[in-house]
Amino acid sequence: MKIAVVAANGRVARKVITEAIKRGHDVAAFGRHEENNTDASNYIIKDILDLTKEDLVGYDVVVDAFGTWASETMHLHTDTSQHLADLLENTNTRLLIVGGAGSLYTNKEHTETVSSGPDFPHDWLPVANAMADALNKLRKRNDVHWTYLSPAANFVADGEASGKYTFANEEFTLNRNNESSISYADYASAMLDVIESGKHDQERISVFQD
Template sequence: MAKIAVVAANGKAAKKIITEAVNRGFEVTAFGRRAENDTDAKNYIQKDIFDLTREDLKGYDAVVDAFGAWTAETLPLHSKTTQHLADILSGTDVRLLVVGGAGSLYVNPEHTIQVADGENFPEAFKPLAQAMAAALSELRKRKDVKWTYISPAADFQAEGERSGKYILAGEEFTLNPAGESVISYADYAIAMVDEIESGKHIQERISVVGA
């Protein structure tokens, strides 16, 4: 049975990941800033990410970083929180899996143009995409951490149904057979927990799209 910690556990994606893991029999500890446990995890610890220590995360098989920030003032926290978690997991066997974004996926074989560079990419989402891309760029420099960054499809649906199916892809923007880039939080959670179980993509960015 895998023992995992989910950080920023009260977010929508985090809660889906926790539910999926609990249903598979994982031992899950949720870490969140709120006093109340709004997740399916039996173990809940109220603690800010920056207050987490190496000792807090000792003994887990994996840590899921589900942090999200949306305002101009907080966007840099994407990099800062991920780096803090990487620092306290440095040199250990505890894996770090990050809930990523789609804007940094590549749209050309040379990997020089990203989704967020496109003319049709909404201006309102560019700062968020840039912040998440910066966090990934910093993570790529870490050879001392067993990290995996998982990008969802472009249309990441919080209330989407759990189909139980998804397509696993790599660094490039991928469409499903219907020509869509869409996935529900619930199906993304399946992919996340599958990766925790398999451990096939250490120090890699992968992506998932609904089948």
């Protein structure tokens, strides 16, 4: 497949790009910085919000790996994902979002989330809320083939690629060791599994390490 990855120089994005290339896909990396820190030979310097419909023509999948922790830019989680959705509306190109774990539900009624729990770190609330807002905006769209993939609560940047991970639905799920963790490397592999499967259209799912 032809896969475009935006915000390509981010740490998760780089793992996704490496995994996609390893699996033989044709990958283009879009980044706003001049340096290409990815394994993609096709690197396009362009900010997400400057992308046009023409930039994304011909791709089977667009992976949105945008993320920010700066308080003044939290709105960009929604702005960027909605901009990409606008560019891809009424096309067959799929939009895969690198999501967050804070919005995973902790009860069957789906009224409580990880981020609304008493033990959730206060400093993480702004980004969790911003990513939840972006997800809620996506849920209102039936004109885009979007999929939102939430990682486990402990998202480990330098963890190994174990290949041992399990998909779950929108409810926060612990593994057999009563833990919620996944490495960036395993998450990237899971993202490619979702891309290659063609499943979970207009759904949010999650993944955790066994």
